[in-house]
Structure formats: structure tokens, C-alpha cells
Amino acid sequence: MAPDRATALFFELFTGLPRQGPGSTESTLRALGLVPDVGPRTRVLDIGCGTGAQTLVLAQGSRARIVAVDTHPPFVDALNREARRLGITDRLEARVADMRSLDFPDGSFDLIWCEGAIYNVGVEAGLRDWRRLLRRDGHVALTEACWRKPEPPAECAAFWRREYPAIRPTSALLEAVGACGYETVGHFPLPASAWWDDYYLPLQDNLNAFRARHLDEADAQELADQCQQEIDIWHAFSEFYGYEFLVLRAH
């Protein structure tokens, strides 16, 4: 498939969803509660914000000043539209930017937030590269896929080997962030509802409509098959893996 066509189909499939990855309002607020002294002077950078489900929770759950970045301009436009609608553009601004080359000055932020997006660069690379953006003793909150149980069934293991071979047990993730120079303030698994209610359920509806719109297009049906497989794997094997929310302090 030509790269432009693949990108267009991918974003068509993900358009109109409340969020672009697993997560929930409750989980975002729970993680925010682990960060000390968040107030009107707190400067937050939300990396890989998507349409900003978690950004808006952060904005409404605190008085912090937030810059949110994503590479996909329609997501950024949607979040800025929502900020205008809510009358909070004085403390929430979304920008198109690549997490691989963020050009903010050193020490610009007290808190870096990254839900369901650090996998794009890898946890170690993200934590290492973004650290200069944090003030001394600044915090990072992120979610990352982890194994929850050893010896997942072969079909589940093969899926993750292909889709995200960097997945590891939660204990190994915690060790890795420690080795990157971060102290874990707290961590917890996302509940199953954070995968289903706001993510896979609306995605399944999108998927069915997408298939119907592209009935005779083999490439679109193949993309739909891949996405369906991800949902089916979750239904069958979600006890073996999940997302862990980590709140870290740089030291």
C-alpha cells in the first residue's frame, strides 16, 4: 500500500473516537493525584496528545498551564477547537510537533504527561530525551503496555512479538525507569473499562462502518482485519497484558 493511502485509511479509521488509545478520566485523575503541588504555576507538556482526552481532564482537574503536542494536525486542531469552546485557551494550547525533536528550552516544564504514546520512541529513549525539558525534580506520567502474567498463550505472544516486541513485565519496566534515573512515585494498572468503554467499543463501531464504506478495497479490509485482530486478542487474552500508569520523579 502506498504510504499516503495507508496513512489516510489509518486516520479515517480512528477519526471521531473519544480517544486514540486505552485510558479513562478516572485513571488520568488518579495519576494526577500522585503528582505533588499541581497548581496554576505548574507547566505541563502532554506528548502524543491525540484529540486530547487526557489533556482536557488535566486542564479541568487542575489549574495547570498545558502545552499539548502531536504530529497529526487534525488531532491538534480538534483539541484547540475544544479549548476555545471551553474558554481555556489562556492555559491550554495544542501544537503540531514531533516527540523525537521537541525544541522547547531546557527546564520548560514541571510535568510531562504521555498516555499511550511513548511506545513510538520507546520508554528509555523518551525518558532520556525529554529529561532536559523538565525542571529539577520534575515529574513524568506515562502509560505503557506490560505483561501481567507469565507464559501468555502462543497466539497472544505472537501478536505482541509482531506489534510491540518491547512489551515487558511490569517489574522489568519499573527497573528500566529506575535505570534511566527516575524514581517511581506510584503506579497502577489501567482497569479493563479503560480499554473497552472509551476505546475498543467506539473503535469497533468505527471499524464496522469503515468496512462497509470500503467493501471492495482489499487494502482497507486488510487494515480492518488487523485492527479487529487487536480487539479480538484483547477479548481473549487481556488477563495476560495491560497498560500500567507510572508516575515518576526525575532525580
Ligand SMILES: C[S@@+](CC[C@H](N)C(=O)[O-])C[C@H]1O[C@@H](n2cnc3c(N)ncnc32)[C@H](O)[C@@H]1O
Ligand atoms: C495511541 S495514540 C494516544 C493518543 C492520546 N494520548 C490518547 O491516549 O487518547 C498515540 C498518539 O501519538 C501520536 N504520535 C505518533 N508519533 C508521534 C510523534 N513522533 N510525535 C508526536 N506524536 C506522535 C499519534 O498521532 C497519536 O495521536
